[in-house]
Amino acid sequence: MLDVGPFSSENFDPKKWINSECQTRHPQDSLDKHLVDLEMKLQMMSEEIAASLEEQSAAVLLRVPRATRDVFRLRDDVVSLRSSISGILLKLKKAEGSSAESIAALAKVDTVKQRMEAAYETWQDAAGLTQLSSTVEDVFASGDLPRAAETLANMRHCLSAVGEVAEFANIRKQLEVLEDRLDSMVQPRLTDALSNHKVDVAQDLRGILIRIGRFKSLESQYTKVHLKPIRKLWEDFDFKQRANKSANEKNKMERLSSSAGEFHSVSPTMSFFGWLPSFYDELLLYLEQEWKWCMIAFPEDYITLLPKLLTETMIAIGSSFISHINLAIGDAVPETKALAKGLRDMLSADMQKGIKIQTT
Incomplete structure (x- = not known):
């Protein structure tokens, strides 16, 4: 038997194939005899291939009519299926039209129902x-x-x-x-x-x-309650100033009425700038304590209540704060302090009389 693999190769060369087959012959065989055997094998293989092709061609020819009949039957099935699908689509379009009308009618009924329910609820x-x-x-x-x-x-x-x-x-x-x-x-x-x-x-x-929708009342009352102690902290400076002034005047009177050579000390006047840091410390401590309590009592509102309290505090003490700052700045130069006091007195008196003063 011969190997038919080399014959199917695209690069098949007859001369090379014959030379290769000759080299594989038995050393005791003559070249002529080997070539005769090779020729016989090729002829026999060719006849077998031809017979196989003829047999397979006959079988294929027998299957062609059957395949043709299958194709015709499949085509008829496709035509029938297309007709069925067209009928279904037509029914669907009719059903869609009737369904749309039904849905529109149901929508109207539902609208009437909702209006009736709303009227009943309103009643x-x-x-x-x-x-x-x-x-x-x-x-x-x-x-x-x-x-x-x-x-x-x-x-x-x-x-x-x-x-x-x-x-x-x-x-x-x-x-x-x-x-x-x-x-x-x-x-x-x-x-x-x-x-x-x-x-x-x-x-x-x-x-x-x-x-009842009165959160503003809660906010207002919260601010009102806690603004009182804060104002008291702020007014502590004026209270101490009045107390020092009263003590100084009392000491002065006692010194004048005392015997010659006797000395009574006079309490120094408190500085606003010296007192202000203590006010800040007490205010921050108060706000910190209130912040902690408010987080527990009003967890949803503390972030609004505390800033509102601080804003109202600054509004309440704003004018007094400015006045104290201006007066404290005048303390640096005695002449400036005296001038500022004189201008305030003049303005205060003349404003009561309704007279306008233009100052430079």
Whole structure:
């Protein structure tokens, strides 16, 4: 048998192949005999290949009609499937049109349903508003502030639901009066809770004010309560100045009335610049303590309340601060101090008389 592999190569060279086959012959065989055998093998292999091709071609020719029939049947199936799909698409378009009409009708029905529900809820709010208005005085009389806040919040909700209806104008005014009334009832208790650092009470009162939309009242009362001790810290300088002045005048009178040669010391006047750092230290300590308490009592509001307190503090002592600074700067030169005092006295007197003074 011959190896047919070399014959399938694109670079097949007959001469090289024959030479190669001749080199593989047995040394005892003659070249002629080897070539005759090789020729016979080639002829036999060629006949086998031809016979195989003929057989396979016949088989292929037998399968062609069958494949043709399969193709025709597949084409008929495709045509049938296309017709079926067209019919389905047509049905879908018809169903889509009818569904769209049905959906539009359902949407209208749903809109009517929603409007009816809204009307029913509004009617309930109106009925509830009337009932709340008739019983709110009893709630206030009970002294239950959280319940009163809840009642007023429900009234506010009902009023927002019914809108601007003339029949409820009196109830709207009544609600505003009641909210102010509840606010005024909360304020004394809130003042006590803030002054004595009662966390639970302060939180409950905050909830009442928030429920009726009066956070500004909480902010205002918080600032008012804590501004008093801060103003007291600031006014401590003037108090000490008056005390020193009174002591100096008393010592002066005692010195004049005493015998000759006897000496009484006079207390020195406190410097504003010497006192100011101590004020800052006490203020920062107070604010730090209040910050810690406020974080516990009002965890949602401390970031607003403390800056508001500091702002109001600066507004309250602003003019006095400027006056003290100006006066303290004048302390550096006695003549400047005397001139500043004289101008203030003149301006104070003439402003009372309504006379304007132009100064250089």
